[in-house]
Amino acid sequence: MRAHLGDQLVIESPATGATRRDGEIVGLHHEDGTPPYDVRWSDTDEVTLVFPGPDAHLRHVEHRQPPGAPQGASQPDTVEPGSVRAAAPPTGTPNPGDIGRRVAAERHRSGLSLGETARRACMSPDYLAYLEQQPADPSPGTLVRLADALGTTVAALRGGGVDLPPGQGQALLHPRLRDLSPQECRTLLSTHGVGRIALPASDGRPAVVPVNYEVVDDAIAFRTAPGSMPAAAVGKEVAFEVDHVDEAMSQGWSVLAVGPARVVTDPDAVRGLTRRAHTTPWAGGEREMWVSIRPASLTGRRITPGDE
Secondary structure (H helix, E strand, O other): OOOOOEEEEEEEEEOOOOOEEEEEEEEEEEOOOOOOOOEOOOOOEEEEEEEEEEEOEOOOOOOOOOOOOOOOOOOOOOOOOOOOOOOOOOOOOOOOHHHHHHOOOOOOOOOOOHHHHHHHOOOHHHHHHHHHHOOOOOHHHHHHHHHHHOOOOOOHHHHHOOOOOOOOOOOOOOOEEEOHHHHHHHHHHHOEEEEEEEEEEEOOEEEEEEEEEEOOEEEEEEEEEEOHHHHHHHOEEEEEEEEEEEOOEEEEEEEEEEEEEEEOOHHHHHHHHHHHHHHOOOOOOOOOOEEHHHEEEEEEEEEEEEOO
16 A cells, blocks of 8 residues: 555445545655555544554545655555546646645745644645645645634635625624724735726726735835826826725725826836836736826725724
């Protein structure tokens, strides 16, 4: 019997063949994938060291080299009864699934190392690396611990609701809506990311466009292309809004900045903005025109539970 991280260990009744217990293999003790294994049982979510008996077999989720195995090592040549051997992906080439990509992105966003995240989630660093690099279907308990360690939700890691607008949850029983001070607004605005610029378009109608932005010296800056919708902000007074919604807690905040927009023309200033940018425009393409908004008005609001 040879296993990989993420495979399922199934214990069956010798008499009926019915599954008595199953769990996810979250730790290997030998490079060749032979027993024993650390197994997280689906019924208790506990991890125990298991030496499989004759009533146990594997359901292979995916065939890949065990962590630490040398490049070119042979794949396990034992196929358990009832299992289907899948084609092995190219060795050493990460091929994360949606959950793995989201876990890795949340970990990097939180500034956590793989080891620290694994410690917080009470799992093996090798198993966390496997989740981030290969398609996998971790147990609900594993996702709960990962979400808690990363300060997010299981739904967010699964990608649930990504195409739905935020704020569809129930309102707080006793919500508190308060105005934010200018300093609080500056602090929240300086987290950078994606905001929305509201401006009169060329046909005179109002338009709202999302842009990737930076905050430099109290000014909001974003990249665009000449002739684009965001470029129409130049020379006009515009509004810029950024917000955050905590769907699980039914709370959040928003900040609104109003001021004139201008093109950044100084070469040193342009190079400085490009060098300090946290991300490239998600829209892609050639977008080398920097536009700066220096707020004349900065306001914000936050919704929290009434007892906070």
